[in-house]
Amino acid sequence: MTDATRELRGRFTHVTGREPDGVWSAPGRVNLIGEHTDYNQGFVLPFAIDRRTTVAAGLRTDGVIRVASTFDDTPAEWRLTEIDAARIDGQLTGWSAYPLGVAWALGRNGAELASVPGVDLVIDSTVPVGAGLSSSAAIESAVAVALNELWGLNLPRPTLAQVGQLAENDVVGAPTGIMDQSASLLGEADSAVFLDCRSLETAVVPLGLAGAGLSILVIDARVSHSHATGGYADRRASCEAGAVAMGVTSLRDLDVTDLDRAHDMLDDVTFRRVRHVITENQRVLDTVRVLRKDGPTAIGPLLDASHRSMRDDFEISTPELDLAVDTARAHGAIGARMTGGGFGGAAIALIPNALLLEVELAVQDAFAKRRFSGPMAFTVTPSRAATRDDIDPIEHAAATA
Numbered sequence: 160m161t162d163a164t165r166e167l168r169g170r171f172t173h174v175t176g177r178e179p180d181g182v183w184s185a186p187g188r189v190n191l192i193g194e195h196t197d198y199n200q201g202f203v204l205p206f207a208i209d210r211r212t213t214v215a216a217g218l219r220t221d222g223v224i225r226v227a228s229t230f231d232d233t234p235a236e237w238r239l240t241e242i243d244a245a246r247i248d249g250q251l252t253g254w255s256a257y258p259l260g261v262a263w264a265l266g267r268n269g270a271e272l273a274s275v276p277g278v279d280l281v282i283d284s285t286v287p288v289g290a291g292l293s294s295s296a297a298i299e300s301a302v303a304v305a306l307n308e309l310w311g312l313n314l315p316r317p318t319l320a321q322v323g324q325l326a327e328n329d330v331v332g333a334p335t336g337i338m339d340q341s342a343s344l345l346g347e348a349d350s351a352v353f354l355d356c357r358s359l360e361t362a363v364v365p366l367g368l369a370g371a372g373l374s375i376l377v378i379d380a381r382v383s384h385s386h387a388t389g390g391y392a393d394r395r396a397s398c399e400a401g402a403v404a405m406g407v408t409s410l411r412d413l414d415v416t417d418l419d420r421a422h423d424m425l426d427d428v429t430f431r432r433v434r435h436v437i438t439e440n441q442r443v444l445d446t447v448r449v450l451r452k453d454g455p456t457a458i459g460p461l462l463d464a465s466h467r468s469m470r471d472d473f474e475i476s477t478p479e480l481d482l483a484v485d486t487a488r489a490h491g492a493i494g495a496r497m498t499g500g501g502f503g504g505a506a507i508a509l510i511p512n513a514l515l516l517e518v519e520l521a522v523q524d525a526f527a528k529r530r531f532s533g534p535m536a537f538t539v540t541p542s543r544a545a546t547r548d549d550i551d552p553i554e555h556a557a558a559t560a
């Protein structure tokens with residue numbers, strides 16, 4: 160048991176007056192490549208990171224769910240059987256909508272909320288909120304694995320990913336895909352998770368960063384442009400219009416051999432939006448192929464091409480993100496791209512370990528020269544998915560077999 164696990168157990172006891180039944184955690188994620196492809200039923204390649212949300216959980220005998228977080232002093236409390244009505248009445252607001260939403264979504268996936276025991280959840284996290292690392296999927300996935308085990312549901316991980324997505328869509332009210340939860344629930348150390356957003360098939364793809372002496376630096380520009388939401392909706396609409404004009408259900412049905420036809424049929428802006436999605440899907444497939452054949456040192460050009468496509472065709476980059484990417488490349492990164500929905504957020508750079516510090520300093524310097532406010536840069540390590548943290552993994556496997 161790590162110090163953090165022990166500490167959260169102590170916190171649980173402080174809050175509830177008794178010992179927890181267990182401690183579970185789930186990671187945030189970074190998307191290596193595959194941007195704005197998810198809602199076009201395409202491909203993405205995220206990985207779980209070494210920042211996690213941890214949940215200490217203990218059963219109650221009264222059908223009540225009570226959630227507390229170190230992020231917020233006010234706990235929330237509901238009868239499990241009343242969550243659905245509260246959801247319909249719009250009473251589930253704020254951070255507790257994430258864990259309560261997961262309990263509700265488990266109810267839609269086989270948990271009998273009228274008969275399962277109540278539960279106390281005490282939550283802590285090292286995933287920064289709103290930095291593009293999906294602290295939301297981390298909290299959903301940690302709560303999902305905890306309740307799945309405590310309530311004896313035995314739901315498989317891909318179902319738990321859908322549970323997290325359902326909670327976020329229908330309780331929190333954010334129209335997100337299933338990428339983040341898939342990474343958080345299926346990731347492995349030094350690996351990425353390939354996800355086909357149409358079939359929902361997944362595959363773990365070894366990254367081999369450790370052996371190649373490479374690190375991934377996240378450069379959070381800490382600027383969110385006010386048109387982020389509108390811009391996102393606008394890009395989605397362009398993709399839908401492009402698909403309709405091309406006579407397909409989604410852009411997933413097109414590939415690079417359709418680009419000439421698309422160029423003839425679509426107006427310039429729609430064509431460039433469509434070209435980003437088509438080529439980005441191809442780049443995800445190419446990245447998996449190159450990783451398997453030549454390893455991570457060979458994927459740099461694909462990351463670079465992804466950034467150019469988002470900058471020039473999809474037009475979702477910002478001067479800060481372009482500067483971060485260009486500076487990282489000029490100082491030894493073997494590839495770099497903005498990551499996430501765009502109009503702000505973060506960039507990632509793949510960097511030989513020996514050059515990490517140089518790149519970081521160069522980016523700080525370049526931002527200062529342009530009078531951009533300081534970026535926050537930190538490395539992330541591709542890490543394992545959600546786990547139970549308070550007992551030995553071998554004992555745990557034997558107990559749950």
Ligand code: ADP
Nearest residue numbers: 228230254283284288289290291292293294295
């Ligand atoms: P992100 O990009 O980090 O996923 P979101 O807006 O999707 O940003 O989700 C962040 C929200 O998730 C927070 O505002 C909060 O409501 C909830 N959240 C995340 N982590 C925690 C936590 N440890 N405790 C309580 N709420 C959390």
Ligand code: MG
Nearest residue numbers: 293294295296
């Ligand atoms: Mg989120």
